[in-house]
Every structure is written in C-alpha cells, then in structure tokens.
Amino acid sequence: MTPLPATATAPTAAASDxxxxxxxxxxxxxxPLxxxxxALLRRPLEFLGSLPAAGPVVRVRLGALPAYVVNDADLVRAVLVGEAGRFDQGVLIEKVRPLLGSGVGTADGAEHRRLRRLMQPAFHRDRIARYAATMTAVAAERTALWRPGETLRADEEMNALALTTVARALFSSDPGADAVTEVRRSLPLVLDEIPRRSMLPDALLRLPTPANRRFDRAVRRLRAATRHVVAAARADGSDRGDLLSVLLLTADEATGERLTDDQVHDQLVNMLVAGTETTGATLAWIFHELARHPVVEQRLHEETDRVLAGRAAVFEDIPRLSYTLRVVREAxxxxxxxxxLRxxxxxxxxxxxxxxxxAAVLFSPYVLHHQPRLHPDPLAFDPDRWLPERAARLPKGASIPFGAGGRQCPGNVFALTQAVLQVATxxxxxxxRPADGGPRVRELARGAVVHPTAMPMRCLPRERAGGR
Structure with missing residues (x-):
C-alpha cells in the first residue's frame, strides 16, 4: 500500500506567499458560541468519524477557538514527527493542568525533552523486567479472588487491575500502600472529567457546579497522597526498585540537577493517568473480543498452555508469547x-x-485506525494483521496507539509488557463469557480512550490440554 503524498512545512515567508x-x-x-x-462531547466517535469524508484537514470550532481536524495518516505523522512536529500543547492543556501539573505530558520544548531524559532510566529493559514481577503478581492476586461461575464487571475489574499495577510499580514503600488506595478512589473521577474540561470555556470551569467541585476535591486528595509518599521516599533515599526511586535518584546528565519533589509528583500523576486508562480499557476489550471470537481465543489458549503450562507468565516468556502480543496490538x-490535541x-x-x-490541531487515532484504506475490514478483530510481513506493509503513521515522535508515550513498552503478561496469566x-441477559457492550469515548460500557462477564475456570 503506497502512502498518499503529503506535505507539512514550517512557516516561512515563501510558504505564506x-x-x-x-x-x-x-x-x-x-x-452559536x-x-x-x-458534538464532540455528546457523540464524539460519530462526529469525528464523519469528518474524513469532508477532506484530509477539516475546520471545526471549539467554542470561539478555531481548530483543524487532521484525517490523513501522512499528515498526522507530519504533525507528530515531521517538520511540523514543533506543534505544542497550547491553551487547551491549561484546563487540565490542575491535575497534570508540569509533567512530561504537559511540558513543551526544552523542558519536555529534559523531563523525558530524566524519565528514560525508569523504562530501561532491566527496570521493565523488574516491574514484570509486579504485573504478574497483581494479575494472580486479583484473579485468585474470582469464583467459578460468578459474574463480575470485567470493565471495572480490568481498570482496577491496571490502576493497581501502575500504582504498585510507582510506590513500593509502606506509605505507598495508602497512596495506592487513594489513587484507586480519586483517579477514575478525575479521568472522566478531562475531555469535558478540555472543551468547555474557562468561565464554566470556574463555576461551583457539582462536576467542578468533584474534580477539585479529587485532585486535592490525589495530590496530597502522592506528595506524602514522595516526601517519605526522599527522606529514605534508597533505591527500592520502583519508578518513584528512579525519578528521585536520576540526575540530568547535562546539568547534574535532579527533579524537585513537586516535579516528581507531577511525573507520578502523569504516569498514573497514562498507565491506567489505556491499559485498563485494552484489557477489558481483549476479553470481550476473545469471548466473541472462539478461534482467536483457542489460538491464544494453545499458546499460553504451551508456554506457561498453567503458571503465571514471567518477563522471559514474552518472546514466545507472539500471538498474545498480536492480540494486544489488535486491541x-x-x-x-x-x-x-495539539x-x-x-x-x-x-x-x-x-x-x-x-489554531488548535487535533486528530483521532481511533478514526485513523478504522480507515479501510489503511486497515481493510477495520471492524474485524484480526490479530494476524500484526504478523511481521503484513505489518511491514502499513504506511508510517497508520498505527499510533501511543502517539509518535518526540511526544510518544514514554511508557509504551511498559504498557505492552503489562498487557501481554496479564492477558497470558x-x-x-x-x-x-458475557453474562446471560447482560447489556449490549457499546463503545464509549471517556477520558482519552474508548472504554466499554458495562461489561458483566462470568468467570469460567478452564482445563488445559493434558489437565490443569
């Protein structure tokens, strides 16, 4: 498949003329007004999905702010990594700064590059291998509480699994246990409010509405909990093997400076937000799709039976869990x-x-990933799209679940590792299996990702070939 030609150039006098x-x-x-x-708030997937028919770049209005929706894969890639990749976060990110502070997800320019350098050691391969033990332990602990035949809310269960995993990877100290509890209480409330706050006028966000008050209270609780654990870890001064230790102990190679407590706090919150939403929703969708596609589920089970023989997955198993990885990539x-938003x-x-x-510039990875020109039969769940020979034919920019370029999610390898290990375990x-008489599962644009609506499912223990 040959990419369409596209250009994205930085402003010059010649370009303007x-x-x-x-x-x-x-x-x-x-x-009006x-x-x-x-439309973006009430029916976002339908609205954004209608725009590619209007052209590769379409103008919309967010309040009084003009915005441009980019619908072409090559132009999206140009925004992210090309000459036009100098796009910044802009005024829209200020609306969620009470939560995200000055973390890597909100910083621009030299400060963003500095924060990424300081965070890189937290995601080195040897560190990911250490976090893998936490990933499989959390999955084993939570599923040990399941009872054969019981019905649980798979969407809530997988979100709690993701949140607990990233929180325990961040905080391993005793004070961290209290922080994990508060994170599980407050973070979901905050995440639900982010899109609304991004699109409403500032004047409405300052009103003492119930939604605004809930957001403010949850942010205060979250910040208090994380500040407490940062102060305790700073006083301890040792490397406990968690992400917090890396952030506290790593110095900038150029200046020798370390992050302040406030800066560490902001990085933690950014990681909690990024590490909970995408992975929790992805895990829920995976088990939804496995229940709908018996052949995919059978192939996954054959692989996990062969590789794991009934035990929990470990980091060293990942190269042999190739089909599991393709299932994750397809989800x-x-x-x-x-x-x-940019x-x-x-x-x-x-x-x-x-x-x-x-101008604001925005694009939808969801819409991009459902364009038949890029992904034939896009509604089909086909993990073999990601066989190396097929994936190699995709145009650059056709698959961006973690973004691309200098602002690509720094925890993408962490997220992929977690999903593979926990799905396999x-x-x-x-x-x-879907609960009898349960509601039809629908896609819901909430927070930054597409979540499932209520997903009640029955837990059925399975027999491996050759016995349990």
Missing part, C-alpha cells in the same frame, strides 16, 4: 485513543491547507 493553499472545509453543525464542542488498533504556535501548511497561527486459568 504561495498561491496553492486553500481554506479547509468547515464541518457542519456548529452551534459553543461551536462543535457539544490497541481497534480501540485506540479517540482524540489527541496547538500551532505559527502558520503551518498541512497538505494544501494553511493552518493559521494559534489470566487466560492460562480463566475464560470470561
């Missing part, structure tokens, strides 16, 4: 983040569209 640029088409349905914000394609500090040309300085012993 070029005659070939056109005005982007405007999406229909804008409301509110623009397309209500990340099928249920990708539904929106990513800001253009100067004029930028995307394709033949001139994007003005100060659970599938080695359990099969999940």
């Amino acid at each position: 070029a005659p070939a640029h056109r005005r982007a088409p405007t999406a229909p349905g804008a409301l 509110l623009g397309h914000g209500p 990340l394609r099928r249920y990708a983040p539904w929106i990513i 800001h253009s500090p100067g004029e930028v040309i995307l394709g033949d569209v001139l994007v003005p300085a100060g 659970i599938a080695a012993r359990w099969r999940l």
